[in-house]
Amino acid sequence: MKHPSSDDLEIVARIRAGDKESFSALVEKYSQRVFQSCMGFLHDTDEAxxxxxxxxxxxxxxxxxxxxxxxxxxxxxxxxxNMALNHSRKLKLKRFFYRFSEDGQRPELQLTNDSSADSGIIREEQRQLIRKCVDKLPAMQRKAFILNHYQDMSNSEMASVLRLSLKATESLLFRARSRMKTELKKSLNPEIWSVSNTNKQ
Amino acid sequence: MECKQYEQAIAGLTEGVISKETLLAHLQACSSCRMLYNAWAFAGEVIADEKSAQVSPFIHTRIMANVGKRAQGAHGWLQGVALARVALVWFALVAGLFGGWWVDGFNHDDGKQAVYIDYFYTDRMSIESGWLNNDFYEE
Structure with missing residues (x-):
């Protein structure tokens, strides 16, 4: 994240004056960062x-x-x-209804005897579990967690974005990590997590 | 030392309390903490993967096209409002003009109405004698 920049303010002033092409510079500068934050909430490149x-x-x-x-x-x-949080909530609801709309049953994973395929499926399950753990964080903790881990923001930058004091932000991030650990611990299933990390796909 | 303290160390919630060697020795012996360690490490990899995803190179074009469309839409709307105002002013002027003529047509007084009213409310005989004694009739 950049510090308050006069360049940005100049661009904003030009856009307000009617030069909409100047907006292109802001898109160029920030689209990747915005996309990363969206990925943190949605975990899907197309959606993000x-x-x-x-x-x-x-x-x-x-x-x-x-x-x-x-x-x-x-x-x-x-x-x-704010938009990403709202979007992820809508998406969660949509996915819930989509999942049960066909026949009222959750789709079963197609397991094969192929060990590499098994490993791939397990790895995907692990990914899904981790994404779910992130999604289970309360709204503010999730924002802090994503800003910190997806945007590499410093605590002071996060405090500015979240409109919190530095101490409150540090506390929020600590609680987010702690909650993440608790959620992860809850999801620990030996059948899934016994696969070594060295056996990655 | 309890597992809870190792879990805190795995999640990076404490720093410098447990050395790396002590933690690794515990992980060898405790399957539960080992699983959490694996899961936490994998979480870091999943986040790093998602973080490294690159936004589509076409996103810039898509955004600017959308922005242009919105700006045009807003401009079109403003033009529509301006045109509607001009039309409203012209309508008011024309309606005022024709309305005036129309109302005037209703209230047009050719003198007969006044005579009838005078005739009804005043002394009829004096009017009638006036008419009879008028020069017009004398001629």
């Missing part, structure tokens, strides 16, 4: 790309509301986190 697009369109529409109290990037990440 769609949401990235939605975020920038929303930012363009709401640019008039940007008062410059925080840096543009902070404002952008706030919008991203």
């Amino acid at each position: 790309a769609d949401l990235t697009q939605e975020v920038f369109v929303k930012v363009f529409e709401k640019l008039g509301d940007f008062r410059g109290e925080a840096s543009f990037s902070t404002w952008l990440y706030r919008i991203t986190l």
Whole structure:
């Protein structure tokens, strides 16, 4: 994350003056970061790309509301986190109904005798479990966790985005990691986790 | 030392409390902590994988196209509002003009109405004698 930049403010001023092509520079600069945050919430490249697009369109529409109290990037990440959180909630609901809409049964995994295929399936299950653990974090903890682990933000940067004090942010991140550990521990199943990490696909 | 403390160390919640060697020795003996260690390490890999995913190179074009469309839509809407205002002003002017003529047509007084009213409310005989004694009739 960049520190408050006069470049961004200049670009925003140009866009407000009617030069919408200047928005291109902001997209170029921040699209990858926004996409990474979206990935943290959605865990799917297509969904994250769609949401990235939605975020920038929303930012363009709401640019008039940007008062410059925080840096543009902070404002952008706030919008991203809120939209991503809402989107992931909607997606969760959609997936729930989709899962039970066909025949009321959860789809069973197709297990084969092929050991490499078994290992691949188990590895995918492990990935799903980890994603679920991230998704189970309460909203604010999840935001902090994603900003820290997906964006490599410092605590002070996170505090700015989350509108919290530095101490509160540190505490939030600690609770997020602790909750993540608890969720992970709950999901520990010897059948799944006995596969060594060296046996990766 | 209890497993809980090792779990805290695995999750990076404590720093410097347990040395790496002590932790590895415990992992050799404790399958539960070993599983958590594997899971935590794998979580780091999953996050790193997701983090390293690159946004589509077409996203920039898609966003700008969408932004352009929205901007055009907003501009079109504003133009529509401006046109609607002009049309409303013209409509008010035309309606005022024709409305005035129309109302005037209703209230058009050719003098007969006033005579009838005067005739009804005033002394009829004096009017009638006035008419009879008028120069017009004398001619």
